[in-house]
Amino acid sequence: MVDEAAFRELMGAVCAPVTVVTTTTGEGRPHGTTVSSFASLSLRPPMVSFALDNGSALLQHVRESRRVGVNVLAHGQEAVAAAFAGRGEGKFTGVPWHEDDGLPRLASAGGWLVGTVNWLVPGGDHVLVLVQVVASEVSEAAPLVYARRTFGTHSRFERRIELSS
Numbered sequence: 001m002v003d004e005a006a007f008r009e010l011m012g013a014v015c016a017p018v019t020v021v022t023t024t025t026g027e028g029r030p031h032g033t034t035v036s037s038f039a040s041l042s043l044r045p046p047m048v049s050f051a052l053d054n055g056s057a058l059l060q061h062v063r064e065s066r067r068v069g070v071n072v073l074a075h076g077q078e079a080v081a082a083a084f085a086g087r088g089e090g091k092f093t094g095v096p097w098h099e100d101d102g103l104p105r106l107a108s109a110g111g112w113l114v115g116t117v118n119w120l121v122p123g124g125d126h127v128l129v130l131v132q133v134v135a136s137e138v139s140e141a142a143p144l145v146y147a148r149r150t151f152g153t154h155s156r157f158e159r160r161i162e163l164s165s
Contacts, residue, residue, distance in 0.1 A: 012147070012148055012149065013147060013148055014147060015145050015146070015147040015152075015154075016036040016037070016038075016145060016146050016147065017036065017038050017072060017073075017143060017144075017145060017146075018034065018036055018072075018073045018077075018081045018143075018144040018145060018146050018151070019034070019035050019036070019038040019050070019070050019071060019072050019073060020032050020033065020034055020035070020070075020071040020073060020080065020081070020084045020106055020109075021033060021035045021038075021050060021052075021058065021062075021068055021069070021070055021071075022068065022069040022070075022071065022103055022104040022105070022106075023058065023061050023062050023065045023067060023068050023069070023103060023104075024061075024065060024067075024102065024103060024104065025061055025064070025065070026064070026065075030092050030097070030104035031057065031058055031061045031091075031104075032058065032071075032084050032091055032092070032104060032106075033052070033056060033057075033058040033084055033085070033091075034081050034082075034084040034085040035050045035051070035052070035070075036146050037049075037050050037051040037126075038050045038070060038072070041130060045132055045133075046132065046133040046136075047115075047118070047130060047131060047132050047133060048070065048113065048115065048131050048133060049128055049129060049130050049131065050070070050128075050129055050131075051123065051126040051127065051128050051129065052126060052127055052129060053125060053126055054125055054126060054127060057087070059127055062117060062120075062129060063120065065117075066116060066117045067102070067103060067114070067115070067116055067117065068103065068114075068115050068117060068129070068131055069100065069101070069103035069104060069105055069112065069113070069114055069115075070111075070112070070113045070115065070131075071105060071106040071109040071111075071112060072109055072110050072111030072112070072113075072138075072143065073106075073109055073110060073143070073144040074108060074109060074110030074139070074141035074142060074143060074144055075110075075141065075142040075143065075144050075152075075153035076108075076144070077106075077108065077109070077144050078144065078151045080095055080106060081144065081146075081151065083095055092104065095107075096108070100112065100114070101114045101135060108141075109139075110138070110139050110141035110142070110143055110144070111136070111137065111138045111139065112136065112137045112138075113133050113135065113136040113137075114133070114134050114135040114136070115131035115132055115133045115134060116131065116132050116134060117129055117130070117131055118130050118131065118132050142154065142155070
């Protein structure tokens with residue numbers, strides 16, 4: 001059996017994109033949470049996936065709405081990621097957002113997509129959410145990434161030229 005602490009340490013070293021997944025309830029109330037398990041799944045049809053904890057309040061809303069918005073955060077949005085990582089109400093307080101296609105869209109996110117939930121797949125203490133993308137937009141902003149409990153961004157390696165004497 002794999003040691004849980006060692007597994008957590010290993011997975012914490014994997015660089016992950018930082019997103020805020022959002023949805024609305026029947027009353028139109030916005031809900032969202034920070035997700036670092038976001039990944040591309042399929043090109044034809046365009047699909048993405050992410051995982052939500054079985055105890056996540058957002059999971060219950062996603063089960064009901066079957067629609068999600070995915071805000072791919074940009075470098076500099078660490079405070080937004082932290083605000084949505086917590087539990088409870090009030091996550092949208094003080095965070096600029098607007099409705100887009102009936103879903104909460106965060107201002108200045110580096111990317112945005114709207115999707116329909118096709119499948120919810122149980123997996124241990126999480127549920128894998130498989131989403132068909134119906135709309136998307138991207139900006140040139142550098143992405144926000146997370147690894148080893150630290151936010152950062154992706155940057156291109158500078159090409160080094162070594163001169164021989």
